[in-house]
Amino acid sequence: MSHRDTMLPALPAPPEAVRRYTLSRFVGSVALGIWLAASVGIFLFIVDSWSVEKLVKYGPNFISGLGVTLTLVSISIVLGAILSLPIAYGRMTKNKWLSAIAYGYVYFFRGTPLITQLFLVYYGFGSFRPYLEQVGLWTLFRDAWFCALFTFTLNTAAYQAEILRGAIQSVPRGQHEASAALGLPTRIAFLKVILPQAMIVALRPYGNEIILMIKGSAIVAIVTVFDLMGETRRAFSRTYDFQMYLWAAVLYLIMVEILRNLWTWIENRLTRHLKR
Amino acid sequence: MQAAFAALSSIVSWFATILDPLCGPIGLFQLLPADSLLSCGDAGWGDEIAYGFLITASLAICTLPVGLILGFFIALAKQSEEKSLRLATNIYTTIFRGLPELLTLFIIYYGLQILAQRLMAGFGYEGPVEINTFVAGMVALGVVFSAYCSEVLLSAFKAIPRGQYEAGDALGLHRGKTMRLIILPQLVRIALPGLGNLWMILLKDTALVSIIGLPDILRQTGIAARVTKHAFEFFSLACLLFLVLAMLSSLVFSALERRSNRSGVGR
Structure with a gap:
């Protein structure tokens, strides 16, 4: 047995790995530089044309526009969720007629642009004014806000029905068979076994759908609803100041990012039991 | 150079008129009577809408x-x-x-x-x-x-x-x-x-x-709707044209998918 009395001298540090100056590093620096230049340019542009007067005058309008956007989207998402239940049922049923009708509905609303649907309702339903007046619905369909709500509800119902159908069908067959083996009635099995698993699958697409609706709702500005985009357009048409659009962009980005992060948090929270 | 460009663009536009699915020689709107809303020519809106269809399709393709x-x-x-x-x-x-x-x-x-x-x-x-x-x-x-x-x-x-x-x-x-x-x-x-x-x-x-x-499908049908006061019909037509485009592209995509999966290694 031998031992050392003195400490070994420390070895010199290994030579630093040479970080070669690669092409991708160059491109990355250039791209970051472009972003930096763009943000500095935008900042200078805003400073250049900044006025407190405009902020005081149009700031409250932007906030109210934000409120209109959020109400419109949240009401239509909720109503669309309710309407999507029978459509999803129709898509999954074996009844040929029901499933054909549901398929046609979904195909129409997913195959045409939202803005065309909005125009069809807002301008097109005017052709049926006598009938609508007879039924007493004309006051509703004369209102651009209601037309937007109506269109968005129908549109998002089609998308949500597909999300729901996909999620329910993604639950493996074995789950149905297991609940049948346990002697659960079909209704209970659906509510307690199938649906909870389907909802976890559907969570992310639902979040995407809400974000898509927030972004898509900007088009109501074209039919004279003063949502965030509408207020932006109004402010721009009065001041010819480009920074109005930049404010709106910032507000939209904040909205979408908050929602996205919130959704990630919810998803992590709800799928804790699936993590290993 | 200018002349070559002009010749090229005239050839392209000639092809576009021949192959126009709505208002060309074998177009869909030609089947309608000449004085209808959608006929091609000065009386109807067919040619304007066909132009819009072309613009929408070419914008997406470009x-x-x-x-x-x-x-x-x-x-x-x-x-x-x-x-x-x-x-x-x-x-x-x-x-x-x-x-x-x-x-x-x-x-x-x-x-x-x-x-x-x-x-x-x-x-x-x-x-x-x-x-x-x-x-x-x-x-x-x-x-x-x-x-x-x-x-x-x-x-x-x-x-x-x-x-x-x-x-x-x-x-x-x-x-x-x-x-x-x-x-x-x-x-x-x-x-x-x-x-x-x-x-x-x-x-x-x-x-x-x-x-x-940009005079695409929606704008052209919108103008037609405003002028003729047949808003519902024209906007329905716009929806229909978009549906046609969607159907055509789903056909193309399923063909592409079949082609790219033809080796059968997919799964």
Whole structure:
């Protein structure tokens, strides 16, 4: 047995790995530089044309526009969720007629642009004014806000029905068979076994759908609803100041990012039991 | 040069008139009586709407390669080991996936105009500068498309096992050749369904350019609706034309998918 009395001298540090100056590093620096230049340019542009007067005058309008956007989207998402239940049922049923009708509905609303649907309702339903007046619905369909709500509800119902159908069908067959083996009635099995698993699958697409609706709702500005985009357009048409659009962009980005992060948090929270 | 361009454009427009599915010699609207709302010629709106159909289709087709190529390089940058490159591309996708398409379109349309104006003012030109709406629409839609496309391609890249790159190295292939001969064919197969969805979204987003004044389907039917007071019929026609485009492209995409899966290695 031998031992050392003195400490070994420390070895010199290994030579630093040479970080070669690669092409991708160059491109990355250039791209970051472009972003930096763009943000500095935008900042200078805003400073250049900044006025407190405009902020005081149009700031409250932007906030109210934000409120209109959020109400419109949240009401239509909720109503669309309710309407999507029978459509999803129709898509999954074996009844040929029901499933054909549901398929046609979904195909129409997913195959045409939202803005065309909005125009069809807002301008097109005017052709049926006598009938609508007879039924007493004309006051509703004369209102651009209601037309937007109506269109968005129908549109998002089609998308949500597909999300729901996909999620329910993604639950493996074995789950149905297991609940049948346990002697659960079909209704209970659906509510307690199938649906909870389907909802976890559907969570992310639902979040995407809400974000898509927030972004898509900007088009109501074209039919004279003063949502965030509408207020932006109004402010721009009065001041010819480009920074109005930049404010709106910032507000939209904040909205979408908050929602996205919130959704990630919810998803992590709800799928804790699936993590290993 | 000018003459060659003129000849080329006249040939292209001649082809367009021959092959026009709505108002050409074998067009759909030719079946209608001559004095109907949709007949081609001065009496009806058929030729205007056919022109809009052409504009919508060509805008989508012109945007596709721009968005695809840009999206491909962004996806490459996103999986690079270089931090700055990843950061820069992540900023890009966050911005353009978060903004409403309409707002992007406005920002690019008016922003390009202001930029061009300042630039021209720097050169001493003080007149009004107008950006072509087709180009503005192409840029805006292409940018949005590329942001989404990069995500689809990134997840497709992640689905390709490392061994494929290593196999390329083992065969002594150059990096570009590995990409072209080994990775890309698999990438296309994996990404095709996602890209098909993005194409449908792009097709629907082209309707937005009608707002900045490009005479596409929606704008032309809107004008017809305002003039003739048959709003419901014309906007239904617009929906129908978009549905036709969607159906045609789903046919094309299923053919493409069949073609890319013909090796049968898929699953």
